[in-house]
Amino acid sequence: MKRYFAVLLGILTAIGGFVDIGDLVTNAQVGARLGMSLVWVVVLGVVGICVFAEMSGRIAAVSHRATFDLVRERLGPGMGLLNLVGSMLVTMLTFIAEIGGVALALQLVSSLHHLLIVPFVAVAVWIVLWRAKFSAIENVLGLMGLALIAFAVALWQLGPDWGELVSGLSPAEKPGAESWATYAFFGVALFGAAMTPYEVFFFSSGGVEERWTSKDLGVMRANVFIGFPLGGLLSVAIAGCAATLFLPQGIAVETLGQVGLPVAVALGKVGLAVVVLGFFAATFGAACETGLSTGYSLAQYFGFPWGKFVRPKEAAGFHIILLVTTVIAAGVLLTGVDPIMVTEISVVFSAVALPLTYFPILVVANDPDYLGEHVNGRLANALGVFYLVVLTVAALAAIPLMVVTSMGQG
Amino acid sequence: MRPAVVAVPALLLLAGLLGACGVVSRPDAAAWDDQATLALTDAGSQVATARLALTSAAKERTWSPYTTVLVAEAEEAAAKAEEDLARVQVPPGRADDAAAVLDLLDRAAGLVGEARAHAVDGEYDDRSLLDDLDRLAGELQKAAG
Numbered sequence: 302m303k304r305y306f307a308v309l310l311g312i313l314t315a316i317g318g319f320v321d322i323g324d325l326v327t328n329a330q331v332g333a334r335l336g337m338s339l340v341w342v343v344v345l346g347v348v349g350i351c352v353f354a355e356m357s358g359r360i361a362a363v364s365h366r367a368t369f370d371l372v373r374e375r376l377g378p379g380m381g382l383l384n385l386v387g388s389m390l391v392t393m394l395t396f397i398a399e400i401g402g403v404a405l406a407l408q409l410v411s412s413l414h415h416l417l418i419v420p421f422v423a424v425a426v427w428i429v430l431w432r433a434k435f436s437a438i439e440n441v442l443g444l445m446g447l448a449l450i451a452f453a454v455a456l457w458q459l460g461p462d463w464g465e466l467v468s469g470l471s472p473a474e475k476p477g478a479e480s481w482a483t484y485a486f487f488g489v490a491l492f493g494a495a496m497t498p499y500e501v502f503f504f505s506s507g508g509v510e511e512r513w514t515s516k517d518l519g520v521m522r523a524n525v526f527i528g529f530p531l532g533g534l535l536s537v538a539i540a541g542c543a544a545t546l547f548l549p550q551g552i553a554v555e556t557l558g559q560v561g562l563p564v565a566v567a568l569g570k571v572g573l574a575v576v577v578l579g580f581f582a583a584t585f586g587a588a589c590e591t592g593l594s595t596g597y598s599l600a601q602y603f604g605f606p607w608g609k610f611v612r613p614k615e616a617a618g619f620h621i622i623l624l625v626t627t628v629i630a631a632g633v634l635l636t637g638v639d640p641i642m643v644t645e646i647s648v649v650f651s652a653v654a655l656p657l658t659y660f661p662i663l664v665v666a667n668d669p670d671y672l673g674e675h676v677n678g679r680l681a682n683a684l685g686v687f688y689l690v691v692l693t694v695a696a697l698a699a700i701p702l703m704v705v706t707s708m709g710q711g
Numbered sequence: 712m713r714p715a716v717v718a719v720p721a722l723l724l725l726a727g728l729l730g731a732c733g734v735v736s737r738p739d740a741a742a743w744d745d746q747a748t749l750a751l752t753d754a755g756s757q758v759a760t761a762r763l764a765l766t767s768a769a770k771e772r773t774w775s776p777y778t779t780v781l782v783a784e785a786e787e788a789a790a791k792a793e794e795d796l797a798r799v800q801v802p803p804g805r806a807d808d809a810a811a812v813l814d815l816l817d818r819a820a821g822l823v824g825e826a827r828a829h830a831v832d833g834e835y836d837d838r839s840l841l842d843d844l845d846r847l848a849g850e851l852q853k854a855a856g
Binding site for chain 2 (some may be wrong): 308408409410411412495546550551552553555556558561565566568570573577631710711
């Protein structure tokens with residue numbers, strides 16, 4: 302019974318924790334401008350994150366060591382450093398965007414300017430990172446994130462023409478006013494949002510924090526292969542709501558308030574309250590995950606004690622990194638930079654850093670010295686290699702598309 | 712690698728970047744048209760957002776701070792669309808077109824500002840304001856092509 306409960310809890314928190322500020326904003330933007338024609342990219346991204354999360358989770362469960370620890374040892378300090386710098390920069394950008402996202406969510410309730418809220422959010426995130434148990438962060442915020450299911454209910458209540466919505470899934474149904482370059486730019490951004498590097502670092506480090514063993518592989522796979530795709534459905538529902546309400550009215554999404562508006566139109570104040578709670582949980586949870594991921598990455602690379610399972614006094618370096626990165630994130634936001642713009646940039650640069658993040662995982666997952674009988678099978682390797690090709694194409698195309706389309710403006 | 716091999720391209724790149732930052736370019740008519748279309752589309756989106764926010768609030772589907780934030784952000788974005796286009800040098804022979812577009816954008820910024828004032832005061836169901844927003848959103852969409 303306890304095991305079934307663990308599986309259910311893991312799946313629910315994986316669903317609730319799947320969506321972050323990048324998914325919220327990018328899916329709504331894409332739905333409003335391109336309808337459902339890029340849903341295939343969400344599917345591609347979700348399958349990709351499942352493939353690599355399963356590999357990194359298996360590495361953690363079998364070797365009891367986390368990603369950076371092994372990447373540096375297996376591929377050398379040079380490759381490890383490249384991997385560290387690339388993914389750290391993107392994770393830091395994402396951390397800034399998530400803290401900004403929490404402030405924007407609270408602004409929608411209070412109407413206080415988000416800059417006044419940012420310092421309080423930063424302090425709250427730091428206190429949670431310092432004091433709260435790992436399982437509490439993962440479970441409480443993950444379960445609260447399930448409030449975003451309101452998007453799926455809202456889509457049903459908006460009563461779209463389902464036939465039209467389904468036929469809009471074809472790339473050929475891209476609105477004629479949008480160029481193919483814009484379509485490709487948003488495709489890369491959606492892919493970057495779905496496969497954000499911090500997700501695998503957090504997942505594998507979390508596995509070490511929770512002391513996974515080979516016996517936990519089944520639960521881990523259930524979380525990944527059931528929880529992540531169901532989380533991906535929330536992304537599709539967000540895009541569907543925006544496509545149904547905004548696309549016919551020519552409304553482009555530029556703020557978090559607009560992202561929630563279809564839920565208000567469909568479900569009223571109660572639905573809106575639920576979805577704003579979802580915004581808060583998704584962004585606060587992701588802020589904790591990205592904050593922890595920066596600490597995990599640096600501490601694992603430089604080889605000093607890390608994690609929530611170690612007393613703060615014994616992992617002082619890890620906790621100092623958490624404090625410093627939180628101060629930096631708040632400082633950047635207090636310059637007045639728009640958190641939504643940071644989000645847009647973070648998902649594009651996430652796409653740029655993808656090969657640096659995922660190639661080492663594929664290498665380590667094939668090393669019998671670490672994984673013994675649990676090394677990648679043929680299917681995992683075929684999918685891993687296929688995704689490395691896709692990731693490389695996305696990474697190479699990201700910056701040119703960003704320049705050509707002026708960040709998707711046209 | 713000889714230092715000159717590295718230094719020359721680096722200096723050229725630096726010179727190019729400084730040149731790009733320091734020179735005000737005169738866009739051709741096509742580039743100005745693109746910028747005008749972008750500004751009109753942005754402004755149309757903000758006007759439609761303000762209208763949707765007010766009608767949702769009038770039906771009691773949103774709460775007051777949410778509506779205020781939504782419309783205030785739309786006002787800021789509409790004003791930015793106008794300012795961004797106003798800063799672009801108008802191509803020769805397009806002064807009348809530019810004046811018409813900027814006038815439309817000015818009306819959009821003004822009307823969304825009025826919508827914000829109504830949102831702050833909790834007056835969500837001013838029929839004439841909603842009609843004006845509706846009409847202007849249509850005009851902006853038509854002008855954007």
